[in-house]
Amino acid sequence: MAEQPTLGRRERKKAATRKAISNTATAMFLERGFDNVSVREIADRVDVSPTTVFAYFPQKEALVFDExxxxxxxxxxxxxxxxxxxxxxxxxxxxxxxxxxxxxxxxxxxxxxxxxxxxxxxxxxxxxxxxxxxxxxxxxxxxxxxxxxxxxxxxxxxxxxxxxxxxxxxxxxxxxxxxxxxxxxxxxxxxxxxxxxx
The missing domain is CATH 1.10.357.10 (Tetracycline Repressor, domain 2)
Structure with missing residues (x-):
């Protein structure tokens, strides 16, 4: 199997942000239900903008399937x-x-x-x-x-x-x-x- 390239700092930061958004969204969905949590609430919890959330995940459902x-x-x-x-x-x-x-x-x-x-x-x-x-x-x-x-x-x-x-x-x-x-x-x-x- 080919060796995976090492990610640079920017890529690592983006990957960490993406993971944080998904993990936070999934935890909130499990706690309150998918339909009862807005993208804005998720963005606020992670301290990013809703635009940033949609830059990583094109639709709300994709937040649950980050991998x-x-x-x-x-x-x-x-x-x-x-x-x-x-x-x-x-x-x-x-x-x-x-x-x-x-x-x-x-x-x-x-x-x-x-x-x-x-x-x-x-x-x-x-x-x-x-x-x-x-x-x-x-x-x-x-x-x-x-x-x-x-x-x-x-x-x-x-x-x-x-x-x-x-x-x-x-x-x-x-x-x-x-x-x-x-x-x-x-x-x-x-x-x-x-x-x-x-």
Missing amino acids: DEEQREALVAAVRDRDPEVSITDALHRYFAAGILESRTEHGDGAQKFMEFLDATPALTDYAARMWTRHEHALGAAIAEDFGLDAPSPEIRAYARFVLQVQLLATADDDPEAVLDGAFRILNDGWRSFAAER
């Missing part, structure tokens, strides 16, 4: 940068398991509370669905490239959707490891058959 682009890149990297001896399914299983463990370590029960908050907020559910579609397309394209295809086949498109739904299901469950293990056990059999035909 959208990074997550999509990491998902694609799990396929592209895996060891050649590791199947795509095994690589994604490991990637999701590591992500759930990291989230649990960092947020504890907060991850499940966050998922419940998303499910209860229609504007965020709609935004998340559009975000997930972008992830699905990116994952499908990475898998197609791995097979030397110009575009994802119907099987690859379906697989990408299934895999991402497994992640959502596991994240919202009391026993995410069991969900991941069970789902990937089922996916593995079908994937081996598909990969063998290529």
Whole structure:
């Protein structure tokens, strides 16, 4: 994997401001509800202008998903940068398991509370669905490239959707490891058959 360039002071400051805005907004949303918090209130809490908030986040819903682009890149990297001896399914299983463990370590029960908050907020559910579609397309394209295809086949498109739904299901469950293990056990059999035909 290529080494990430070191950020300069200006970039670090911008990244810190962006993170502070998102973290503050999410905490306020969880406390009072998404519709009950204005962008101006968030800006005031972080001590920036509303214009600055919108410079980082084009719409209010995006405040909750500040790591959208990074997550999509990491998902694609799990396929592209895996060891050649590791199947795509095994690589994604490991990637999701590591992500759930990291989230649990960092947020504890907060991850499940966050998922419940998303499910209860229609504007965020709609935004998340559009975000997930972008992830699905990116994952499908990475898998197609791995097979030397110009575009994802119907099987690859379906697989990408299934895999991402497994992640959502596991994240919202009391026993995410069991969900991941069970789902990937089922996916593995079908994937081996598909990969063998290529």
